[in-house]
Amino acid sequence: EVQLVESGGGLVKPGDSLRLSCAASGFRFSYDSMAWVRQAPGKGLEWVASISGNSYWIYHADSVKGRFTISRDYAKNTLYLQMDSLRVDDTAIYYCARINVALPGIQSHPIDFWGQGTQVTVSS
Amino acid sequence: DVQLTQSPSTLSASVGQRVTITCRASQSVNTRLAWSQQKVGKAPKLLIYEASILESGVPSRFSGSASGTEFTLTISSLQPDDFATYYCQQYETYPLSFGGGTKVEIK
Numbered sequence: 001e002v003q004l005v006e007s008g009g010g011l012v013k014p015g016d017s018l019r020l021s022c023a024a025s026g027f028r029f030s031y032d033s034m035a036w037v038r039q040a041p042g043k044g045l046e047w048v049a050s051i052s053g054n055s056y057w058i059y060h061a062d063s064v065k066g067r068f069t070i071s072r073d074y075a076k077n078t079l080y081l082q083m084d085s086l087r088v089d090d091t092a093i094y095y096c097a098r099i100n101v102a103l104p105g106i107q108s109h110p111i112d113f114w115g116q117g118t119q120v121t122v123s124s
Numbered sequence: 125d126v127q128l129t130q131s132p133s134t135l136s137a138s139v140g141q142r143v144t145i146t147c148r149a150s151q152s153v154n155t156r157l158a159w160s161q162q163k164v165g166k167a168p169k170l171l172i173y174e175a176s177i178l179e180s181g182v183p184s185r186f187s188g189s190a191s192g193t194e195f196t197l198t199i200s201s202l203q204p205d206d207f208a209t210y211y212c213q214q215y216e217t218y219p220l221s222f223g224g225g226t227k228v229e230i231k
Contacts, residue, residue, distance in 0.1 A: 108216070
């Protein structure tokens, strides 16, 4: 059974840093791409970052480029999102998601599984 | 960047009613489009990918279609469990993008 369990969220001040973690199990972690997607209060879904199975391809949304960094640890089967220089508008639920490379696609593939999310609140 | 425009943003419907949601892409995404369902306080759940392929375990009342840059999600007979918000998402190119969502409410 696929499981994605996020942790590391919390209440921080503008300018602070935070590192989110996503523990993955139930599938070949080194095979699939992974992503972070966020959802601000009462708003829709916003893609944040993606990383390929071998960590060769890494993409970040313009809204977080230079401040956030996605990475993965194969020994721990864990996905990370390092968030620096946090701003009030980064407040959101952050979801870890699997991009299933076995499904059709070229540059990317469908997101087929989501974690339950972790809340990040940035407020002075 | 690909912009996805969903319509309507809110839809009121009755149980048993046929429901159609549209997602229009600002440029070609071929068939690299997925539909997901999100209930309040829950993570999204994949329903359809590649515009029209039903994800395993998803009821057959859900279907998807494509015509150029216009994509449609249809629920043939709305059930109580279907009241939720639906999002389209393109995975043809980075940056990945989502539509603004369509909330399906009880009429």
